[in-house]
Amino acid sequence: MPHQFTSFRHPGRRIGTALVAVVICALVLTGLWISGEVRQAVPVTRAAGTGTSPSLSDTPVTGPAQSGTSTSPAGTVASTTASEPAVVAPSAAPVPADPPLVPDYILPPVTDGMVPVLTKVPTEQKVLFLTIDDGATKLPQDLKILQDNGIKASLFLAQSFISGNPAFFNDFVAAGSVVEDHSVSHALNLIQLPYAAQKAEICQMADFVQQHYGRRPVFFRPPGGPYTNVTRKAAADCGMKAIIDWEAKANAGKMDYQYGAALRPGEIVLMHFRPEFAADIQAFLAAQKAAGLKVVLLEDYLKTG
Numbered sequence: 001m002p003h004q005f006t007s008f009r010h011p012g013r014r015i016g017t018a019l020v021a022v023v024i025c026a027l028v029l030t031g032l033w034i035s036g037e038v039r040q041a042v043p044v045t046r047a048a049g050t051g052t053s054p055s056l057s058d059t060p061v062t063g064p065a066q067s068g069t070s071t072s073p074a075g076t077v078a079s080t081t082a083s084e085p086a087v088v089a090p091s092a093a094p095v096p097a098d099p100p101l102v103p104d105y106i107l108p109p110v111t112d113g114m115v116p117v118l119t120k121v122p123t124e125q126k127v128l129f130l131t132i133d134d135g136a137t138k139l140p141q142d143l144k145i146l147q148d149n150g151i152k153a154s155l156f157l158a159q160s161f162i163s164g165n166p167a168f169f170n171d172f173v174a175a176g177s178v179v180e181d182h183s184v185s186h187a188l189n190l191i192q193l194p195y196a197a198q199k200a201e202i203c204q205m206a207d208f209v210q211q212h213y214g215r216r217p218v219f220f221r222p223p224g225g226p227y228t229n230v231t232r233k234a235a236a237d238c239g240m241k242a243i244i245d246w247e248a249k250a251n252a253g254k255m256d257y258q259y260g261a262a263l264r265p266g267e268i269v270l271m272h273f274r275p276e277f278a279a280d281i282q283a284f285l286a287a288q289k290a291a292g293l294k295v296v297l298l299e300d301y302l303k304t305g
């Protein structure tokens with residue numbers, strides 16, 4: 001309807017005032033102009049009339065109601081002193097932040113000289129943990145990918161992979177991720193080495209991490225995952241609080257699960273600094289959202305002090 005009225009008016013102006021006058025006179029005489037003006041006034045007033053006096057009476061009613069449901073022009077046009085508090089008030093109302101997460105799991109202490117081992121955090125809380133290993137591939141965009149998705153991760157780095165450019169990970173640390181211990185040489189035969197050699201692998205990497213990133217690691221991940229009680233003792237003697245393995249991983253752009261077909265509460269997820277980092281993160285995020293779990297930093301959740 002409004003379009004029809006508008007299209008009537010503009011051609012009329014172009015044709016000339018004389019013709020318009022004739023038409024208007026004819027309409028007035030027949031009474032059609034009056035009824036047409038009334039009908040025309042209705043849509044015009046509704047569309048742009050919020051600044052006119054009739055709309056002021058609507059403002060207290062429609063302003064707050066519309067402000068919460070749409071971004072209609074009425075909300076911005078009706079910037080009267082009466083409407084501003086109503087518009088501000090809803091957004092200024094205290095929105096409860098996420099309550100502080102109180103973990104329902106306490107990491108057991110070193111017992112019999114050996115660190116505990118976790119492959120998954122035994123919790124039913126809606127959390128999971130991302131761990132990223134090795135550090136051989138250093139892509140500048142990887143940190144941005146984590147930041148864009150609000151992810152902090154535990155980085156299990158091996159000295160042999162990062163000693164050429166340890167500063168690459170400084171920005172990860174500055175952004176909240178934490179560097180942990182993944183041995184010096186990434187020896188996949190670690191468990192076959194004697195105690196002293198295992199201890200050297202773990203302790204020397206802990207020293208390296210502390211030297212370069214200002215924090216001594218508290219978690220150790222054996223290269224490839226396997227460990228023995230000797231490994232657990234060597235880790236404890238290097239000041240580690242736990243061995244952290246995994247039961248799910250993001251790999252080659254998809255998720256792999258040791259149990260089931262989805263991420264579970266408390267899951268520790270493994271991925272790597274590899275060329276397919278972006279695809280792995282996408283696979284992880286899709287699975288994480290599907291599971292309704294929040295990515296929490298392992299070091300924030302497990303009490304190691």
Ligand SMILES: [Zn+2]
Binds near residue numbers: 186
């Ligand atoms: Zn590794």
